[in-house]
Amino acid sequence: MKNDFYIQSYSHVKNGEVSVNGKTVFKTSETDFKLVMKAAYKKLIIDHPKFFKMDNLSKLGFLAAHVLLENEKEKNIALILSNKASSLDTDRTYQESIKNVEQYYPSPAVFVYTLPNICMGEISIKHKLYSENCFFVTDEFTPKTLSTYANELLESNKARKALCGWVDVDNGKYNAFLYVVAKKGTFVHSEAEINRLY
């Protein structure tokens, strides 16, 4: 792997805590995912009420991206995300709404989130990104896939930066780790460093 690129910043959202570059920016003792997201929204986001209409995966990705991109000037930022559960958390909710033929009331608002890449759409809308994006579904966090793809986009000038990482939600369990790859930064963009920060 080439070391021409760097990790500019990174965020974690897990166990009721949001951190940026290892420093806690929000923490709650709440364990319920929706309550954690609501409290984090009121502390860190504030002005995007559509947040509450999002599914769990989009809320998680949106929050983890927001703390990295809120002061970012560059708009040609590719999105390269990944997870294990895809949109299964929302797929189940939708399945519930259509499983009974006598009570068949599919929810349009739930249906629109039954793909994991919608999470990237929400991030793109908020930060006005018209960039490349890709969502990988893998059994476990795979830095090699993410870094190979990010390097290719940056080397070919398809993007000037890349927001990469892991955004996974299923049955109340959640974990997000996002990082911005750029030409300048604190950490070398290598599999070892990505794994260490993860």
Next chain:
Amino acid sequence: MSNLKLELKEKIIEQLNLEDVSVDEIADNDPLFGDGLGLDSIDALELIVMLDKDYGIKLADPKEGRKIFESIDTMAAYISANKA
């Protein structure tokens, strides 16, 4: 009718996840879309499902929704006239 209007406000807040809106903040004649509550096209589809699920009213033409969903007043009047 006033009970129905209150019920509609509560349902809209809950089903459309209007987290920062309370029943008191929705006037009966406030526009639900555009400059009013700011609902969008997906919300309109949710309201159509709500009419069917909760009041037994099927909209044959979704375009009818434009007038029906203008405000709580228009929704309540339509439901009262067409409830199954």
